[in-house]
Amino acid sequence: xxxxxAVLVPHRDSRKVLRERSAELFAAGFWGAWSFxxxxxxxxxxxxxxxxxxxxxxxxxxxxTLAGGRDGTLHPGAEAILPLAGLPEGAALYGPQLxxxxxxxxxxxxxxxxxxxxxxxxxxxxxxxxEDPREIPAARNPPARDFRAAAVANLSYRPIAxxxxxxxxxxxxxxxxxxxxx
Numbered sequence: 001x002x003x004x005x006a007v008l009v010p011h012r013d014s015r016k017v018l019r020e021r022s023a024e025l026f027a028a029g030f031w032g033a034w035s036f037x038x039x040x041x042x043x044x045x046x047x048x049x050x051x052x053x054x055x056x057x058x059x060x061x062x063x064x065t066l067a068g069g070r071d072g073t074l075h076p077g078a079e080a081i082l083p084l085a086g087l088p089e090g091a092a093l094y095g096p097q098l099x100x101x102x103x104x105x106x107x108x109x110x111x112x113x114x115x116x117x118x119x120x121x122x123x124x125x126x127x128x129x130x131e132d133p134r135e136i137p138a139a140r141n142p143p144a145r146d147f148r149a150a151a152v153a154n155l156s157y158r159p160i161a162x163x164x165x166x167x168x169x170x171x172x173x174x175x176x177x178x179x180x181x182x
Contacts, residue, residue, distance in 0.1 A: 002158040003086040004045040006057065006110070008098070009174060010038070010074075010123065011149035018095070021125045021139055025094075028137050032127030035165040036093060039155065040123045042102055044085060044116040048154040053110045054175040058152045060106035062177040065148075067100075072180035073146045075099040079136065082122050085115075086157075090130025095122045127165060151176045 010018070018038035026033035042057075049057070065072045076096035083092045098121050107114060128134070151174035160166040 001086065002156050003084075004048050005041045005155040005157060006043045006045055006049055006054075006107075007153055007155045007171070008040040008042055008061070008074075008121070008123075009151045009153055009171065010040075010147050014145060014147035014149070017145055018123055018125055021095070024140060025126045025136070030126050030128065030132055030136075032091075032129055032132070032165040033125065035127040035167050036124040036157070037155070037169055037171060038095075038123060038125065039171070040098055040121045041082070041084065041093065041118055041155070042121050042152070043107065043110075043114055043118060045113045045154070046115050047113055048156070048172065049110050049113050051173065051175070053113070054152050054154070054173075056109045057106060058175045058177045060108065061102060061150075061152065062180070064100055064102060064106055065177070066180070070100070072148050074148070074150060075146050076123055079125075079139075080120065080122055081128065081134070082118060082120065082124075087127065088130070092128050093122065093124040093126070094128050094136065095125040097122045127167075129165065148180055149176070
């Protein structure tokens with residue numbers, strides 16, 4: 001079964017720290033640390049979003065990061081667990097939560113494609129299995145740093161084999177959030 005997700009993709013410079021966190025988790029025995037890309041799932045979809053709707057989503061997310069006097073920055077915060085429908089029973093994503101948190105309004109043009117909107121998206125550093133402890137070792141370094149450069153994309157995600165942590169994914173065309181004008 002293939003899952004379709006709308007995801008926020010931090011710029012590659014920002015993902016370096018997230019990859020380091022995945023490596024720490026893998027070294028600590030969390031075998032799903034490399035089973036999901038370092039992106040933030042925003043919504044579970046019935047089908048991939050068309051390019052026009054991804055562009056609108058990117059513009060809406062940028063507007064959200066500028067609302068209320070903000071400077072356009074996305075802030076990864078405390079690490080959390082996000083259950084994801086479609087993963088094996090008891091499995092969940094793990095990583096730093098995003099601030100500001102996207103609201104349903106950012107998906108205005110994509111409503112027909114939405115299956116589930118994630119109320120508290122996070123940038124995934126690992127897939128936690130049901131047998132993994134929920135007490136995660138603290139990060140040696142800050143788990144992530146603030147970033148402005150990001151894109152939205154479709155992500156197709158599917159298991160390669162039943163059970164375990166073998167997944168395949170494909171990130172579609174990136175639609176960059178508009179640059180912040182100073």
